């Protein structure tokens with residue numbers, strides 16, 4: 001469960017008086033997510049007809065100074081037809097607030113559910129939504145370095161150090177070996193763009209096979225564009241434990257992305273390496289959290305080894321295995 005900061009309902013009701021949002025009717029902490037505290041708010045709505053909002057309090061990895069980048073990005077994408085939530089301004093035009101001692105924002109609520117076992121049709125729709133996002137991001141002037149790039153992976157690996165082997169014997173050596181491989185093989189000249197960088201199924205809202213919203217842009221940054229497809233591939237085309245690869249989903253993801261954007265020959269050739277990078281990135285953040293999250297914390301730690309299994313798969317795959325011929 002991810003509600004790190006408990007906010008009394010009276011405080012949320014008082015917070016809402018800054019907005020044309022009506023009075024609070026209910027506030028429920030949202031269990032999903034690991035980074036921030038999220039509440040689903042129901043209000044009377046400005047016109048009394050009822051309205052839903054997301055209230056997010058920023059914790060952990062989100063730097064307050066990055067919030068204007070995320071706000072401008074979602075404005076840009078929304079204006080170009082992407083189904084992304086907008087940050088809501090209060091009556092004075094302010095979108096970033098303080099609540100319970102944390103930076104906080106009121107955010108548009110989008111309908112839809114996150115699938116846990118995506119079908120190929122849903123995976124295709126996610127691939128198309130990512131391609132549309134990349135198209136819509138063209139011309140966005142904002143830039144944000146990726147804190148979880150290769151240098152960031154090395155940093156996390158140093159911080160985990162010998163503790164890796166508490167997760168699995170031999171993991172420290174495997175990570176060192178993989179970092180060396182990626183240092184030697186990471187592609188230098190692929191097109192860069194703003195990327196979502198965390199387009200897991202829990203960050204895609206769907207109704208049936210239709211995408212109704214893309215959420216959680218708090219890792220979005222400027223990086224290799226096809227790396228975003230690799231991250232999405234790692235999240236959508238395996239069983240949760242990483243033990244089973246679903247080729248039909250992978251083919252569908254590639255087809256959906258191709259329909260909306262597509263890969264260059266160089267991006268396709270580099271795809272297995274990009275997938276290895278994606279797998280290592282999530283292995284590392286999960287391992288760091290595994291080691292550093294107290295066992296009694298309110299948040300459920302995610303299994304790093306599910307990404308080690310993906311990494312092992314990617315290390316033996318070629319582009320045709322991963323995307324279809």
Ligand SMILES: Nc1ncnc2c1ncn2[C@@H]1O[C@H](COP(=O)(O)OP(=O)(O)O)[C@@H](O)[C@H]1O
Nearest residue numbers: 030032033034035036054085108109110215216
């Ligand atoms: N704009 C939104 N509309 C509808 N539901 C949302 C919205 N933003 C977040 N949620 C819900 O809150 C959950 C956690 O949000 P998320 O941004 O993924 O949190 P975290 O950054 O902590 O991982 C999501 O899985 C979803 O259920």
Ligand SMILES: N[C@@H](CCOP(=O)(O)O)C(=O)O
Nearest residue numbers: 033034035198200282286302
């Ligand atoms: N997707 C990451 C964790 C980040 O969680 P999110 O709830 O913000 O998507 C992982 O699975 O390791």
